[in-house]
Amino acid sequence: MNLEKMLQSQGFGSRKNCQQLIKNGAVQIQGEVVTEPKFKLNLNELEYSVYGKSYQYREKVYIALNKPAGYECSHQATHHFSVFELFDDVLLDRGLQCVGRLDQDTTGLLLLTDDGQFLQALTHPKKHVPKVYRMHTADPVNDEQLKQLEQGVELHNESGTFAATNVERLAEHELQMAIHQGVYHQVKRMLAAVGNKVESLHRQQIGQLKLQDLAEGEWMYLTETQICAAKNQINSEVAGEVIAI
Ligand code: URA
Numbered sequence: 001m002n003l004e005k006m007l008q009s010q011g012f013g014s015r016k017n018c019q020q021l022i023k024n025g026a027v028q029i030q031g032e033v034v035t036e037p038k039f040k041l042n043l044n045e046l047e048y049s050v051y052g053k054s055y056q057y058r059e060k061v062y063i064a065l066n067k068p069a070g071y072e073c074s075h076q077a078t079h080h081f082s083v084f085e086l087f088d089d090v091l092l093d094r095g096l097q098c099v100g101r102l103d104q105d106t107t108g109l110l111l112l113t114d115d116g117q118f119l120q121a122l123t124h125p126k127k128h129v130p131k132v133y134r135m136h137t138a139d140p141v142n143d144e145q146l147k148q149l150e151q152g153v154e155l156h157n158e159s160g161t162f163a164a165t166n167v168e169r170l171a172e173h174e175l176q177m178a179i180h181q182g183v184y185h186q187v188k189r190m191l192a193a194v195g196n197k198v199e200s201l202h203r204q205q206i207g208q209l210k211l212q213d214l215a216e217g218e219w220m221y222l223t224e225t226q227i228c229a230a231k232n233q234i235n236s237e238v239a240g241e242v243i244a245i
Helices: 003-009 015-023 089-093 116-123 143-151 186-193 224-233
Strands: 027-029 047-050 053-056 062-067 107-113 131-137 165-171 174-179 198-206 219-221
Touching: 003 015, 003 027, 062 224, 107 116, 116 224, 131 186, 143 165, 143 186, 174 186, 186 198
Parallel strands: 107 198
Antiparallel strands: 027 047, 047 053, 062 107, 062 219, 131 174, 131 198, 165 174
């Protein structure tokens, strides 16, 4: 691939824009300024810089964000911040999308990508990737509620029943459970269906990927191992060995 095409693929704007950057001497490859737009590149582990900022070539991007409260998962957020404000323009220009959505007041693990196939596969209604949530509840969690959540509850305007797995009471007002679908406000509606109320909600895990070290508001590129684990999860309903992120 040549330099101008590579820059365009990485979110540096139109072909013309990229040509201009190169001609302005803004682009360095392995520490050397390159001013020839058609300069041929080896993309393998390619590192480059634009106006002194370093980048690594990535065919597609796969990102994990520990979403803070008060951020919406939409590009045109109306009443809150948008999670996309947490990323720079170069990433946004690549067409970064959220893999599923979290409510504005939900915190925790959110995946983002510009890989359309990955996005579709992970969010397809028939792919039941388990997602683990922790929540604080308004009322004490009782045994009957735990049982009902495991057996499955009906949700208004949704067909079928919605059951949680690995339902665990962590404290009087704290609950952890895994869900296997992703309908609108699912966890909050499931808790309402058993007569309780979610006061705060946090997504801890998606498939094998478990939030551990990433601080709230921070994001990271998934490693090859983590990307493979997320892709494998698409074909499995059971989360394999946990991978901390
Ligand atoms: N279920 C909800 O109710 N809200 C979320 O943000 C995610 C799952």
